[in-house]
Amino acid sequence: MKEKKTILIRLDKDEFERITALAQATVLSREEFIRQALRGTTIRASPPAEYVEILREMRRMGNNVHQLLIKARTLEFVDEIMLQETVDMIRHMDRVFTEAFV
Numbered sequence: 001m002k003e004k005k006t007i008l009i010r011l012d013k014d015e016f017e018r019i020t021a022l023a024q025a026t027v028l029s030r031e032e033f034i035r036q037a038l039r040g041t042t043i044r045a046s047p048p049a050e051y052v053e054i055l056r057e058m059r060r061m062g063n064n065v066h067q068l069l070i071k072a073r074t075l076e077f078v079d080e081i082m083l084q085e086t087v088d089m090i091r092h093m094d095r096v097f098t099e100a101f102v
Helices: 011-022 030-039 051-075 078-100
Strands: none
Touching: 011 030, 051 078
16 A cells, blocks of 8 residues: 655635635545545536436337337338438447546
8 A cells, every 4th residue: 555645735815715616516526536636637516416317218219219120120121221320320429428428
């Protein structure tokens, strides 16, 4: 285990409030926020409360479209390329949302 060192730093009120506000916008403590910032980690704000529901709905839609694609192949009546492109777009949106908020 690495030896821990302590640094005492004095901030004015505005600096302290800014660091506190930035940390509160994430899931990190103020101290962990500072550590992550020093490491150069990209720190993202916590996702909005609606994020989980939006993601769940997008995945549900993707699953529904995928089921339609399977049925369309079986019955041979839908433009498979167009339907597959739609599935791919939904999956891409899922990845973009996940990367943006996680």
